[in-house]
Amino acid sequence: MKYITKNIYHAILIISIVLIIDQITKVYISSYELHKTIYEFSFFKIKYVLNTGVAFSIVEGINDLLKFVIPFAVLILFVLLINYQKNILLKYAFSLQIAGAIGNFIDRLHKPGVIDFIGVGWWPLFNIADSSIVIGLALLILDSLIKIKNDNGLKYKK
Secondary structure, three states: OOOOOHHHHHHHHHHHHHHHHHHHHHHHHOOOOOOOEEEEEOOEEEEEEEEOOEHHHEOOOOHHHHHHHHHHHHHHHHHHHHHOOOOHHHHHHHHHHHHHHHHHHHHHHHOOOEEEEEEEOOOOOEOHHHHHHHHHHHHHHHHHHHHHHHHHHHHHHO
16 A cells, blocks of 8 residues: 555645744744733734643643653654545644644643633634634534435435
């Protein structure tokens, strides 16, 4: 089996683009003072904070533990990406999750937490990497729903 195909190159391009956008936005935001609200309009705001927990500041203060866990998660996602590279939805799902995990991992290596800055309504602050992970998870769920629908359709056609 050939592991490195055009599908993988395309996935690496997606990962690279998301990582570049994520890191550029974080460099820009970190040029401001910590906890400073940079922009606010109606239900949308840009505010620089550091998140030492996981998604949406859940379980604060585990930054050091996550420095060891995230590389294993990324490795597993890469294996899944290679195994499911011909499935377009899964290729995008795993690529986006890998990009988000690496983007936040970079923060954890250089700062005491992840730079979060996008605020929408009452939702906790997040960043481009977080958005990438969530979109990747949504695609994973969509792929599962499509498979369930197709499997149920096959059952009824018999």
